[in-house]
Amino acid sequence: MLAAWTTVLRRGEQGPCRAAGSMVAEPLPVALEAYTAYAAVNLNDPDTWPSVSALVAELSSLLRRLLGPWAAAVIPTGGGSESVLTALYAARELTGRDAVAASAAAHASVAKTARLLGMRLLRVPVDEELRMDVEALEALLEREGRRVAAVVVTAGLTDNGAVDPIAEAAEAAWTHGAVVYVDAAWGGLPLAATGRLRVPRGGPLLLGLDFHKHLVPPPSGALAASGEPLLEPLVFEAPYMPLGRQLGLPWTRTAAGLAAAVEALHRLGTQGLELLMERLYRLAGLMTRLGEEAGAEPLLPRPETPLAALRVGERLGEALSAAKRRGWVLYPSSVPGALRYVAKWCHRVSDVEEIAEAIREALRG
């Protein structure tokens, strides 16, 4: 009865593939299968479901291969927001400091986390491509460094896909005793799989990346740490649970996203993942080029992560409507007058051409 009712409820709604402005992935069929198999398994109880421990171990080794040997410890999370909350909580506990520095273009979940944790958010200005201004960060740390628990840098900004100068920001952070958090929720997988991600060494670093933005259904992400001790504040007592302790912030949570991520990464293998991510880059590159030909102004000349952000100015509403008439949901960017196309593996070249045509039509008036 319920299944029929929810099926009716969803009628006419877009799937993730057509929601081309959203970062929710169209799941790979094998990932969906694994997701369903683990839907009712509690990730927080690996004593009752021992295969959860095997999945976590496998995720760790897959991520070490993907990100590099620096990723000494890995915990599964439910995505970008949980990763940043977990990382900033750990940084606050480890350093005993109460402020976080993040750029003005950092994802809104950083401000939300600072508010939840009662931390002061110190904003670092950005350049015209929304990248963190490292000189401004250095000046801020000279003034307030002793209070800063973590510096957040973004590998793939939500608004235009740009990557912050991670190594330079990390050096400044470490000079002042802060933990580095790399928010790679959006860009981590495509950047790492195609050899575009450089993670600096030399100090405490946490990195969050999501699987539900490219491959699997939500919630699915992971937090990687440059050393086991960084995760120590995340060990909590778990009275009445068989193990008596737990790692990470949420209590009961589904292991579905974890299983789906491991399955997807396994099936694709290193080469398959690289090919798939390169395909996303090509689609985003094509969207950038066709959007420009249609009269829009790309926020970045070439995508650094697989999304295209295009400035259409006052015609934004018309462009979103023209895309919608063709069955495509695009999102506005928080940059005024700009919209966002997120490349997905299920998109064809003709889909991108169709979206570009909608933009052309809107800009023609």
Ligand SMILES: Cc1ncc(COP(=O)(O)O)c(C=O)c1O
């Ligand atoms: C850069 C970045 N960080 C964090 C998040 C939040 O991730 P989630 O929606 O998985 O909580 C997003 C979401 O789009 C993002 O783009």
